Amino acid sequence: xxxxxxxxxxxxxxxxxxxxRLKVARRIRAALNASEHEISHHVLATVMDTRRVGDWLRAVxxxxxxxxxxxxxxxxxxxxxxxxxxxxxxxxxxxFDGIRTIRLLQRLRRRLPQARLIIDLDDLMSRRTDILxxxxxxxxxxxxTEKFPxxxxxxxxxxxxLVLRYERxxxxxxxxxxxxxxxxVVLLSPFEASLLRDxxxxxxxxxxxxxxxxxxxxxxxxxxxxxxxxxxxxMDTLTQNRLTIEYLLDLWTRAPPPLPLHIxxxxxxxxxxxxxxxxxxxxxxxxxxxxxxxxLFTPSFVGGGVKTKxxxxxxxxxxxxxxxNTFEGMQLPAYPLRQPAERLASGEFLSSQSLGKLNxxxxxxxxxxxxxxDPDRFASTWRQILAGPPELAAAD
Numbered sequence: 001x002x003x004x005x006x007x008x009x010x011x012x013x014x015x016x017x018x019x020x021r022l023k024v025a026r027r028i029r030a031a032l033n034a035s036e037h038e039i040s041h042h043v044l045a046t047v048m049d050t051r052r053v054g055d056w057l058r059a060v061x062x063x064x065x066x067x068x069x070x071x072x073x074x075x076x077x078x079x080x081x082x083x084x085x086x087x088x089x090x091x092x093x094x095x096f097d098g099i100r101t102i103r104l105l106q107r108l109r110r111r112l113p114q115a116r117l118i119i120d121l122d123d124l125m126s127r128r129t130d131i132l133x134x135x136x137x138x139x140x141x142x143x144x145t146e147k148f149p150x151x152x153x154x155x156x157x158x159x160x161x162l163v164l165r166y167e168r169x170x171x172x173x174x175x176x177x178x179x180x181x182x183x184x185v186v187l188l189s190p191f192e193a194s195l196l197r198d199x200x201x202x203x204x205x206x207x208x209x210x211x212x213x214x215x216x217x218x219x220x221x222x223x224x225x226x227x228x229x230x231x232x233x234x235m236d237t238l239t240q241n242r243l244t245i246e247y248l249l250d251l252w253t254r255a256p257p258p259l260p261l262h263i264x265x266x267x268x269x270x271x272x273x274x275x276x277x278x279x280x281x282x283x284x285x286x287x288x289x290x291x292x293x294x295x296l297f298t299p300s301f302v303g304g305g306v307k308t309k310x311x312x313x314x315x316x317x318x319x320x321x322x323x324x325n326t327f328e329g330m331q332l333p334a335y336p337l338r339q340p341a342e343r344l345a346s347g348e349f350l351s352s353q354s355l356g357k358l359n360x361x362x363x364x365x366x367x368x369x370x371x372x373x374d375p376d377r378f379a380s381t382w383r384q385i386l387a388g389p390p391e392l393a394a395a396d
Contacts, residue, residue, distance in 0.1 A: 003037045003092040005386055008083070008104060010044050010075065010097045011143065017266055017282055019143070019235060020308035021122055024188070024213045025097065028120070031379035032095075032386065042083045044101070046074045048147040054078070068103070069125075069170035070163065071141050075100050084108055091115050093386050096182075099125055102174045109181045118184040118385060119206075123305035124192040126171035131303055132239060133164040140239035146268070172199075179204035184385055186211055188306045189329035209385070212329075213308050214378035215369050219292070219317035221362045224355065228293040229259050230321075233286075233309055235266040240302035245271065247299060252277050261297070264289050290316035295358065300325035311373055314365030319358045332368055337361045 013026050032039050047055045055077045063073025084104040087094060091112060096105050096119040105119055132140055138160035141148075148156070156163055175196065179185055185206040187193045193210040232248060234241035245263065252261055252274040260276040264283050271279065283289060290296075296313040299322050306329040313320050320326070321337045332338070336357040 003387065004040075004088070004090060005032060005037050005093040005095065006040045006042065006087045006091050007032065007095040008042050008044065008097060008101055010100050012043055017235075019238075020213070021142075023308060024122070027214050027375070027378060028095075028382055031382045034379065035383050035386075037386070040087075042087075044075055044080045044083065044104075045077060046144065046147060047077055048074070048144075048149065050077050050079060052078075062103075067170050067173060069099070069167045069174065070139070071144060071167070072100050072102055072170070072174065074144065076103050080104060081107065085111070087112070093118065095386065096120065098122055099171065099175060099178065102178055105178065105181050116183045116386075116388075117181065118186065119178050119182045120186045121175065121178070122188055124175065124187060124189075124196060125304075126168055126175055127192065127195065128302060128304040129164055129168045129171055133161070133168060135243075135301065137164075137239055137243075139163045139167065142238055145237050176200060179206045179208065182206045184209065186385070188213055189304070191329045192304065211378065211381055211385075212306055212372055213311060214375040215308075215311045215315045215373040216375050217366055217370050218315050219290070221317055221359070221366045222292065224293065224319070224358050224362065226293070227259065227295050227358065229295070230257065230261045230297040231264065231289050231294045232261065232296070232298055233264040233289055234298075235268075235282075236271075237266075237268050240300055241265070243301040244298060247301070248297065249274060249277065259295075262289075262294075286312060286316060290318045292317065294318055296320045297322075298326055299323045300328075303328050305329065310365075311369055314362075314369045315373075317362055317366060319361040320365065330368065331372065332364065335361060335364055 007029065009025065013022060013029060047059050059073040059076045062076055063070065084107050087108065089112065093116045094108055094112070096117065099121055101119065105117060108115070109117060139156050179200060183206055185208045187196070187210050190210040193208050197208050232244065234244065236242045236245055248261060249272060256274065256276055260278065262278045262280060264280045266282045267279065273279065290313060296309065296318055298309060298320060300307065303325045307326060310320050310322070310326060319337060323340055324338065327335065327338055
């Protein structure tokens with residue numbers, strides 16, 4: 001039976017670069033487009049895109065009045081409401097890209113009571129905001145940062161603590177509200193799906209599921225006899241990447257490990273460059289990063305979700321050194337390269353006596369990707385979720 005499915009995206013998925021969320025969203029879109037259903041895609045604009053005073057005023061007033069998180073009311077524009085209202089009454093399914101679409105989810109729940117509404121939260125953003133607040137960090141809207149006018153960026157920087165507290169409360173409230181409005185709520189991490197279920201006060205309307213990101217094993221495990229370098233990959237507009245880059249640069253300044261560090265990814269600032277550290281910018285293919293003699297060195301200081309860069313490295317037969325946050329949401333009980341951040345700089349894994357741990361890490365990582373991140377199962381699971389409510393093997 002062919003269904004009429006409408007997907008509401010918060011950004012253009014065809015921008016000329018890639019990142020964790022973009023890759024997952026593109027895979028979801030591809031899975032749906034390959035189905036027999038009638039698929040329509042709609043891309044939203046923020047108040048920074050429309051640049052209308054009326055949108056700004058309406059968004060601020062409704063956002064504050066409803067306790068909406070800032071990053072949600074930025075999408076509360078007249079154009080976006082028109083997009084929601086253009087979805088016909090005979091729509092069978094509507095897919096929503098993230099908590100930032102919550103007002104449209106609320107609007108369509110009233111207008112299309114019979115449709116199945118599915119919201120893909122990706123990460124539990126209230127938890128990430130709480131972690132940033134505890135770490136003394138500022139507001140982190142991810143890719144939206146580059147859209148902010150300078151005056152707004154300055155205001156947010158000066159009121160960082162207040163804004164984060166407001167965001168934490170609003171995100172938690174509206175994530176819970178999403179569970180009462182939607183038929184399906186999807187996250188990447190089984191751990192965060194469990195946290196969301198446990199904090200709800202009653203049985204939710206929505207089924208809460210975890211669908212780990214897809215990745216194909218590209219290079220089978222091979223013995224690494226002489227690693228040549230450490231690598232890190234990630235754009236610095238994301239707070240979690242910025243904090244790791246700061247840690248790595250400080251380490252290579254104070255007590256540099258015996259191998260060079262190569263950093264890949266789109267950078268928004270000019271970073272200091274200690275000896276034996278090299279910045280390469282954005283690369284078209286991960287083959288340039290994972291060359292068979294590299295180690296991904298990626299301690300993480302912001303928990304939440306599943307780190308797609310770790311899964312990618314495993315898929316390329318690359319060992320990953322990190323801390324507990326690095327491997328959160330992954331079933332890797334015997335993984336040998338998980339260490340507290342303060343011990344990661346020791347270089348102990350480079351000694352001839354310890355190279356076995358690197359090779360064990362490659363094997364364990366490759367097996368993990370094959371078991372838990374199969375692209376065909378990912379696509380099949382998404383198509384099943386949108387097609388109907390049967391119990392899914394992928395539900396955690």
